[in-house]
Amino acid sequence: xxxxxxxxxxxxLDGEVSPKERQAIEGAIAASPQLGMRVAxxxxxxxxLAPAYAETLSAPIPKRFEDxxxxxxxxxxxxxxxxxxxxxxxxRPMAIAAASMVFGIAIGxxxxxxxxxxxxxxxxxxxxLVANHQMAMNLASTQSGGEGAxxxxxxxxxxxxxxxxxxxxxxxxxxACLDGGSWKVDTLTSGSRSAGADxxxxxxxxxxxxxIAAALQRRGxxxxxxxxxxxxxxxxxxxATK
Amino acid sequence: xxxxxxxxxxELRALLPRLxxxxxxxxxxxxxxxxxxxxxxxxxxxxxxxxxxxxxxxxWMYKIMQNAWIDNRRAHARQSRVVQPMSEDIVAVSxxxxxxxxxxxxxxxxxxxxxxxxxxxxxxxxxxxxDGLTYQQAADALDIPIGTVMSRLARxxxxxxxxxxxxxxxxxxx
Numbered sequence: 536x537x538x539x540x541x542x543x544x545x546x547x548l549d550g551e552v553s554p555k556e557r558q559a560i561e562g563a564i565a566a567s568p569q570l571g572m573r574v575a576x577x578x579x580x581x582x583x584l585a586p587a588y589a590e591t592l593s594a595p596i597p598k599r600f601e602d603x604x605x606x607x608x609x610x611x612x613x614x615x616x617x618x619x620x621x622x623x624x625x626x627r628p629m630a631i632a633a634a635s636m637v638f639g640i641a642i643g644x645x646x647x648x649x650x651x652x653x654x655x656x657x658x659x660x661x662x663x664l665v666a667n668h669q670m671a672m673n674l675a676s677t678q679s680g681g682e683g684a685x686x687x688x689x690x691x692x693x694x695x696x697x698x699x700x701x702x703x704x705x706x707x708x709x710x711a712c713l714d715g716g717s718w719k720v721d722t723l724t725s726g727s728r729s730a731g732a733d734x735x736x737x738x739x740x741x742x743x744x745x746x747i748a749a750a751l752q753r754r755g756x757x758x759x760x761x762x763x764x765x766x767x768x769x770x771x772x773x774x775a776t777k
Numbered sequence: 778x779x780x781x782x783x784x785x786x787x788e789l790r791a792l793l794p795r796l797x798x799x800x801x802x803x804x805x806x807x808x809x810x811x812x813x814x815x816x817x818x819x820x821x822x823x824x825x826x827x828x829x830x831x832x833x834x835x836x837w838m839y840k841i842m843q844n845a846w847i848d849n850r851r852a853h854a855r856q857s858r859v860v861q862p863m864s865e866d867i868v869a870v871s872x873x874x875x876x877x878x879x880x881x882x883x884x885x886x887x888x889x890x891x892x893x894x895x896x897x898x899x900x901x902x903x904x905x906x907x908d909g910l911t912y913q914q915a916a917d918a919l920d921i922p923i924g925t926v927m928s929r930l931a932r933x934x935x936x937x938x939x940x941x942x943x944x945x946x947x948x949x950x951x
Contacts, residue, residue, distance in 0.1 A: 551911065551927070577935075577938070580934035580935075580938050580941075584887065584891075584902060587885075587891070588907055
């Protein structure tokens, strides 16, 4: 039957013909041994195809794919953190460039971050900077967005579940995180670094100081506290988040 | 990270074996196929918002892979064909050993024959013959009319049969 094309045969083999076509093709096959041979030949084409790639199908999934798909929640949060920040914080222009010239800060060795007249942080034996009593009280009680000697720009929960606060004093900015009851300094940057920018520690485009941004990237941000949650955390004395 | 996001990744993860097989069949090499999968996964993750839930993720991914492959081919125009030997082989696939037609051809030779088909033909064979998609699904994935799927399949199968019948003299005989 010359009117049965190879296309029709392969479609029939694939079950892709209408009932009517199917009837016609099967009738033709029954009537023509020659057509039957064509069908038998075409039906062989695929027989080894699936087995030829079976090994790939059953092979262990490479780690690079698993890693790509199992990208941790934190890493995804990081990509959107700056948009979260912009929702929480309103830009607050500050002109403290001059102040940063007056007060100096030495990172490493003796730390004299004079937020409120005395050293705000003390270096522990291991070099870890920890907020002194007054600074710790201030860090724990100050709401973000104020204009006092200590200004909080952001409160957040990091990937490890620790509360962190991004702060500014007249001469310094940094990130302090509550760890074992102490506000430990994760990152401290000097005020002069970004003097001249629109906001002191926030760049003109609204992104934070690179050192603080890097710290946030490293720690991961699970949640940025809005004003309401921040107020609740202050009221609750920054009880553990988990 | 909504539930949809988690589900999307889980579904992608479940598709990986089939995507890798498609990549291997399309490119002619397991490694090149995996590179294509990697590329497609990155694109899919960045375009997650473009994926409409309820539509077939496999077709969507095959389309991304196919397009990435075309782009890749354009970028490396006329690059020589990649044929990568694999560890196993000379596997007679007939169950009883009496089918000399099949038994004379190794799985590696079948893969080598695939690389001699036009890539459009490989794509339809990979989707329909190997992956079991319907003509409509393959047409959707490849962005071609269903009639074209049908004609490419018939042509691809005929070519494959000719190669098999000629004994694939240039295929590796290890």
